Amino acid sequence: MAILVTGGAGYIGSHTCVELLNAGYEVIIIDNLYNSNIESVNRIREITKKDIKFYPTDLIDRDYLESVFLENKIEAVIHFAGYKAVGESVKLPLDYYHNNVTGTINLCRIMQKYNVKKMVFSSSATVYDVYERGAICEDFPLKAYNPYGRTKLMIEEILRDLYVSDDSWSISLLRYFNPVGAHSSGLIGEDPQGIPNNLLPYISNVAIGKLPELQVFGNDYPTLDGTGVRDYIHVVDLALGHLKAIEKVLSTIGVNAYNLGTGNGYSVLEMIHIFEKVSGKNIAYKIVNRRPGDLAICYADPTKAKAELNWAAIRGIEEMCKDAWQWQLKNPHGYRTLESPKK
């Protein structure tokens, strides 16, 4: 019996596949490589010394997707596949709704047809309404402010309606805060295409000299030093949270949402200083205007995941930065080798 991982060649997907294989699961990846590189699948094999089946397609191709279920005995699905850039989603909403929502509906239809009714869904803290005070709990109001976040929220609602229509489904909705870092081997990591949108890969690019300086988006927020505060979580802790969620869906029914965060917040300036300490490099930065849509503060209350999944993040902020820096040093061009074509 296998676990199907859609988007398994991606950043969080590849780290999750490593932990699934290490835990003894058989793993199958579907990935269209739109925002990932086939090299990450080779690295998964290298780290675990185990094989993994890979299907180079996406969820829009229903016939190909069905063939995967015909060829394999699938027990449960971890569903990562989806476009995830907030800014891009504002420019290309139809692409985001088609790829993320239609793709998920296709997946659920095929799962239903083959009686595979156990899913862990990659959701996001983006589904929470603006909340500028303290830790966010799973029962907080939900509201999306961009097409990317709306696809995540729509998919959560679709999955809840699916369970209402058929209560033999078992679904965990995992709401990520800010995943960062890399596997301790330095063989897999975050490999954004072009200029990174997110803070840590951008800082890492400045540290290695690929980018001249970091633009700090505002220092007039109501926080300790005026810069944005986020709940950064080590990607391996996040991956291990998926293993706990798979155990949960394999043994229960129902739909449950869980925050996967540390419960701690760090500001942009704190992240710069920690990364400088860990890398020994100076991170040049300039304070600029706020980025539209950014919140001042966003961090998790991870109590529910601890109580119901028996999961908690254990890796600290320095380890996150150290592992991110090691990945950068070992892979200055990400998965693209100097010979391979720039994607």
Ligand code: WQD
């Ligand atoms: C973190 C902090 C920025 C870049 C995003 C998505 C969210 C989720 C996680 C998918 C903020 C500041 C950043 C830079 C900066 N992705 N910053 N200069 O915005 O919290 O969340 O990634 O689910 O959907 O929105 O992460 O890393 O972009 O920003 O000052 O060049 O760093 O203002 O305070 P964010 P981020």
